[in-house]
Amino acid sequence: MPWTGAILSPSPVKSCWGWVVMGEAGREEYKIQSFDAETQQLLKTALKDPGAVDLEKVANVIVDHSLQDRVFSKEAGRMCYAIIQAESKQAGQNVFRRGLLNRLQQEYQTREQLRARSMQGWVCYVTFICNIFDYLRVNNMPMMALVNPVYDCLFRLAQPDSLNEEEEVDCLVLQLHRVGEQLEKMNGQRMDELFVLIRDGFLLLTGLSNLAQLLLLEIIEFRAAGWKTTPAAHKYYYSEVSD
The missing domain is CATH 1.25.40.180 (Serine Threonine Protein Phosphatase 5, Tetratricopeptide repeat)
Structure with missing residues (x-):
C-alpha cells in the first residue's frame, strides 16, 4: 500500500531545543553546506519558490544525502516539512511529499539489502524515517502510514x-x-x-x-x-x- 494518501496540515515543529512555530521557509537557515553549489541552490529554491524546481528531484536528493550523511539524516525532517508547507501555500499540491514518501517506501522494501550492503546507510535510513515521522503531521497527528514501517525498522534493530x-x-x-x-x-x-x-x-x-x-x-x-x-x-x- 502506498504511503502517500494523506494531506499534511500546518503544525508546530519540534526543534532539538523545544517547540517552535515554523516561519516562512525562505527565512529559515539550514545546514546544507555539505552539498555542492548547484544542489545548494536547488534546495534553497525549493524552500523559497518550490514551483520553480523539480520537486521529485529535490526529494530524491534529500533522501540520497540522508542515506550517506548521519548528521543530515538527523535534521532533514525539518527541511522536508518546510518544503511541504511552502509547496502547499504556493500551489496547494503535494508533489514533494509524494516523492519523499515514495522513496522512503522503496528504501523500506529493500531495507535488508541496504543493511547488508552498508551498515551506515541502514542506520542513516532509520534515523531519517524516524526524523520524518517526528516532523510531519496529518491533522496535527503523526502520519499513520509511517507507524508500522518505523516500528518494523526498530524491531529489526x-x-x-x-x-x-x-x-x-x-x-x-x-x-x-x-x-x-x-x-x-x-x-x-x-x-x-x-x-x-x-x-x-x-x-x-x-x-x-x-x-x-x-x-x-x-x-x-x-x-x-x-x-x-x-x-x-x-x-x-x-x-x-x-x-
Whole structure:
C-alpha cells in the first residue's frame, strides 16, 4: 500500500531545543553546506519558490544525502516539512511529499539489502524515517502510514544480531528517545512487543558490549519512567557513557 494518501496540515515543529512555530521557509537557515553549489541552490529554491524546481528531484536528493550523511539524516525532517508547507501555500499540491514518501517506501522494501550492503546507510535510513515521522503531521497527528514501517525498522534493530552491533543499539536507543512516546500512543501493543525483545536481549544475550548493555538498560528505565529521565538517572547514565 502506498504511503502517500494523506494531506499534511500546518503544525508546530519540534526543534532539538523545544517547540517552535515554523516561519516562512525562505527565512529559515539550514545546514546544507555539505552539498555542492548547484544542489545548494536547488534546495534553497525549493524552500523559497518550490514551483520553480523539480520537486521529485529535490526529494530524491534529500533522501540520497540522508542515506550517506548521519548528521543530515538527523535534521532533514525539518527541511522536508518546510518544503511541504511552502509547496502547499504556493500551489496547494503535494508533489514533494509524494516523492519523499515514495522513496522512503522503496528504501523500506529493500531495507535488508541496504543493511547488508552498508551498515551506515541502514542506520542513516532509520534515523531519517524516524526524523520524518517526528516532523510531519496529518491533522496535527503523526502520519499513520509511517507507524508500522518505523516500528518494523526498530524491531529489526532489536534482533540479536543487531544488538551485538553497538552502532545499531545506539541508533535504536536514540530513535526511541525521539519518537518512542509518539509511537506508543499510536500502537501500544507493538511497543510492548518491542520492549520484550529489548529486555530479552539485555538479559539473555551473551557477548553484549558494556556500552550496549548500558544503553539498553537506560532505554528500558526511560520508558518505565513514562518516557522521562530523572535527574539521578541522567547523572548516572551520562557519567557512565563519558567515562
